[in-house]
Amino acid sequence: MKILLIEGPLLDKIGEREPEIYGGKGTREKLISAFNEKAALLGVETESVSEYCEGALAKIIVNAKCDGIVINPGAYTHTSVLLRDALLCSKIPFIEAHISNVFEREEFRRKSYLSDVAVKVVYGLGTATYSTALESLVTFLKAN
Numbered sequence: 282m283k284i285l286l287i288e289g290p291l292l293d294k295i296g297e298r299e300p301e302i303y304g305g306k307g308t309r310e311k312l313i314s315a316f317n318e319k320a321a322l323l324g325v326e327t328e329s330v331s332e333y334c335e336g337a338l339a340k341i342i343v344n345a346k347c348d349g350i351v352i353n354p355g356a357y358t359h360t361s362v363l364l365r366d367a368l369l370c371s372k373i374p375f376i377e378a379h380i381s382n383v384f385e386r387e388e389f390r391r392k393s394y395l396s397d398v399a400v401k402v403v404y405g406l407g408t409a410t411y412s413t414a415l416e417s418l419v420t421f422l423k424a425n
């Protein structure tokens with residue numbers, strides 16, 4: 282089984298950007314190592330991509346060769362019909378993942394263009410976000 286982790290804009294800045302929301306120094310390393318450790322434990326192959334451009338993200342999604350996607354689209358979550366269309370076009374099951382609790386922040390972050398077509402949405406789990414999303418996706422894929 283192969284899972285692709287896709288991160289949208291500014292997620293490479295976790296640990297530096299708004300540390301009171303996303304966590305401070307070392308958070309990104311913990312987030313990624315928790316994901317990698319979970320993948321090893323589950324025995325799944327993973328690949329990770331980080332991309333700022335919306336069109337490039339859509340291209341990555343439609344060309345992806347994998348069984349499932351964990352995606353943190355960052356700000357595009359709340360704006361992008363394109364990413365929704367790309368995920369539907371790919372027909373690859375995906376989990377939408379957010380490090381912060383988007384429901385306890387600004388009103389505009391409660392709207393997602395992806396949630397209703399996602400297998401699940403994982404949010405607010407900090408450094409455990411991607412590993413939890415991965416586990417949940419693998420459970421789904423094994424059952425379906």
Ligand code: DQA
Pocket residue numbers: 290291292353354355356357358378379380381382383390
């Ligand atoms: C985020 C939440 C988004 O609202 C925000 O634009 C991000 C990060 C999260 O992981 O909590 O860039 O997706």
